[in-house]
Amino acid sequence: MTDPSDGRGVPAELRPYLDELVRRTRVVCGPRLIGVYAVGSVALGDYRHGRSDVDVAVVVDPALPAAALRELAAVLSHPGLPCPAAGLELVVYGGDSVRRPSGGAGYLLDLNTGPLLPDRASFDPAGATAFWYTVDRAVAHGSGLALFGRPAPEVIAAPARAEVLAALAASVREHAEGEGHLADNRVLNGCRAAEFCRTGHWLSKCRAGREVAAAEEGFRALIGAALESFDRPRAEARPLPAADVRAFLAWVGDRVAEAAAAEGSG
Structure with missing residues (x-):
C-alpha cells in the first residue's frame, strides 16, 4: 500500500487542469473574482489519482450576475474541460457570506461534474444538506491552498466549533x-x-x-x-x-x- 506524505501542494496530475480551471474562472468572473482555493484531499495532502475528487471553493463578489454563474458552470463542466480526477466538486460562494462564520450551505453555485460523478449544477442552496459545505469551509479556512487570490484564512471564515x-x-x-x-x-x-x-x-x-x-x-x-x-x-x-x-x-x-x-x- 502506498503511503503518501501529508505534504501540501498541487499534485502534478492536477496542475494543468487547475491552471485552466482558474484561467476560465478569471475570464468569466473578471474583476468580481476574489479567490480560488483547492480544498478537500488536495489541501490536506492526500490526493489519490483515480480515487479522489478535486474539491474547489471559489469566492466572488456577490454582485456577480446570475448569467455569469451559469456560464461558469458550462465552461467548467466535464468533458468540455476534461477532469483528470474522479470528479470535480466546485462551490462558488459570495464574499460577504464566507466572511462570516456560518453553518449553512450558502452557495451561489454548487457544481459536480467529471468522469465518475453525475453532472449537477445547483444555483439555489434552499433545501441543500448544509453539513457538506460547513465542513468544506472549515477545511478551507485551515488548510485551503490559494490558486488565485489572498490566503484562504483572510477570505473564508472558520465556522464556529x-x-x-x-x-x-x-x-x-x-x-x-x-x-x-x-x-x-x-x-x-x-x-x-x-x-x-x-x-x-x-x-x-x-x-x-x-x-x-x-x-x-x-x-x-x-x-x-x-x-x-x-x-x-x-x-x-x-x-x-x-x-x-x-x-x-x-x-x-x-x-x-x-x-x-x-x-x-x-
Whole structure:
C-alpha cells in the first residue's frame, strides 16, 4: 500500500487542469473574482489519482450576475474541460457570506461534474444538506491552498466549533444511513471526524485512519482494511463488514456527541 506524505501542494496530475480551471474562472468572473482555493484531499495532502475528487471553493463578489454563474458552470463542466480526477466538486460562494462564520450551505453555485460523478449544477442552496459545505469551509479556512487570490484564512471564515460539530454529527448519520457511499470512505470519514473532535485539527482521511487505528485496538482491523481499500481505484474498492462499519460509526457518533456536550458546557 502506498503511503503518501501529508505534504501540501498541487499534485502534478492536477496542475494543468487547475491552471485552466482558474484561467476560465478569471475570464468569466473578471474583476468580481476574489479567490480560488483547492480544498478537500488536495489541501490536506492526500490526493489519490483515480480515487479522489478535486474539491474547489471559489469566492466572488456577490454582485456577480446570475448569467455569469451559469456560464461558469458550462465552461467548467466535464468533458468540455476534461477532469483528470474522479470528479470535480466546485462551490462558488459570495464574499460577504464566507466572511462570516456560518453553518449553512450558502452557495451561489454548487457544481459536480467529471468522469465518475453525475453532472449537477445547483444555483439555489434552499433545501441543500448544509453539513457538506460547513465542513468544506472549515477545511478551507485551515488548510485551503490559494490558486488565485489572498490566503484562504483572510477570505473564508472558520465556522464556529459548535457548528462544525453539528455538521460532523450530520455527516456521521449520513455515512451510517445514507446510500451510495463506499464502505472505506464511510470508515475514513468517521476517523477524520473523531480526530477533529480529539484535536481540533483537520487531518487527511488516511492520516486520521492511522491515528484512530493506533489508539483504538478494537477497530484496528476494520480501519486497516479501509485503508487498504482506499488505496485502490473506486471501481476496485473492497467491501467491509456492514455490522462492523455501523458499530464504528456509532462509536464516532458518541465521540462527536461528547465533544458537542463539552462545547456546550464550556
